Amino acid sequence: MKIAIDARFYGLENAGLGRYTVNLIHSLSKIDKENEYSVLLRKKYFKELSLPGNFKKVEAEFQHYGFSEQLHLVRLLNSMDFDFVHFLHFNIPILFRGKYIVTIHDLLMHRQKGYEATTLNPLMYEFKRVGYRHVFSEAVKKACQIIVPTKTVKIDLTRYYKFLPESKISVIHEGIDAKFHSTEKDLKDVLKKYNISEKYFIYVGNAYPHKNLERVIEGVVQLNKSGKVNELLKLVIVTPRNVFRNRLAMQVSRYFASEHVTILGYVPDD
Known part of the structure; x- marks a missing residue:
């Protein structure tokens, strides 16, 4: 064919x-x-x-x-x-x-x-x-x-x-790239490199408004303040540096969420 x-x-x-x-x-x-x-x-x-x-x-x-x-x-x-x-x-x-x-x-x-x-x-x-x-x-x-x-x-x-x-x-479900099957040591090295010590959620992708990241930020802040979790949960956002990323940073400020959210730029696969 x-x-x-x-x-x-x-x-x-x-x-x-x-x-x-x-x-x-x-x-x-x-x-x-x-x-x-x-x-x-x-x-x-x-x-x-x-x-x-x-x-x-x-x-x-x-x-x-x-x-x-x-x-x-x-x-x-x-x-x-x-x-x-x-x-x-x-x-x-x-x-x-x-x-x-x-x-x-x-x-x-x-x-x-x-x-x-x-x-x-x-x-x-x-x-x-x-x-x-x-x-x-x-x-x-x-x-x-x-x-x-x-x-x-x-x-x-x-x-x-x-x-x-x-x-x-x-x-047809999408698979996971083999390069992301990391060892425990690999994971610890990456977390140390990007200064992430808490338990975390991660989002990888563009920060376009239709991705609804503002609601995710609001939800993480509310969850951490609810008393239903024993330790701080972090939201880590990996997204390109552009106008939408800048708008996202403003949303983090508006929700007083800087201790709950970390915005990273481009993160290479390796």
């Missing part, structure tokens, strides 16, 4: 979507020697990535969520030979008429709205939100099959899109 994969999110600089893409390509390249894969990559990884003989790299230097992928990506796909495409996120080119499966990671953006959720001006935000809902709806409606990471996402999909039969949605 010939399979195309839209792997333009490849790379850890693309956060969770990037890690999902990296691990999917890496795992498939190890276990599947029979099917033929065409892997669409941005220029950086098109040049750098080395793959087995049944994997063909295809340069697809098209920016996500814009007119470029809607106009040029579909032309590229139409010129290729494959049985179906796997889109690793909802942002499919809506003019594509071939067979595809799509991975839907969550529907948080369906519930989160408001100008605090963006750095765009209000007019552009509303325009992009209409586009988001339209592309998302087209993605799930036309897909041959939909992959979701949890039953919760499957339930959300069938609530928002009642026309979707449950049989069209497959729950």
Whole structure:
């Protein structure tokens, strides 16, 4: 079978979507020697990535969520030979008429709205939100099959899109990268490096408002003040340094939560 994969999110600089893409390509390249894969990559990884003989790299230097992928990506796909495409996120080119499966990671953006959720001006935000809902709806409606990471996402999909039969949605849980199977000594060394001594919760990812971190901060503060825990529980947030991280720091101050919350920047895998 010939399979195309839209792997333009490849790379850890693309956060969770990037890690999902990296691990999917890496795992498939190890276990599947029979099917033929065409892997669409941005220029950086098109040049750098080395793959087995049944994997063909295809340069697809098209920016996500814009007119470029809607106009040029579909032309590229139409010129290729494959049985179906796997889109690793909802942002499919809506003019594509071939067979595809799509991975839907969550529907948080369906519930989160408001100008605090963006750095765009209000007019552009509303325009992009209409586009988001339209592309998302087209993605799930036309897909041959939909992959979701949890039953919760499957339930959300069938609530928002009642026309979707449950049989069209497959729950495939995401695994844990082998490099995170650390020893007790490794864990102690990392905690010491980042000055974490208390028992802790950890969040890793972007600090976008739809992640609802403000409620997590509020919850940890209330839990520590409730008298229901014997020792201080820390919330450790690992997130890139950007405008949303700065807003998060302001929320920590507003809840007087500095002793309950530690915000770290980029933390390497090793």
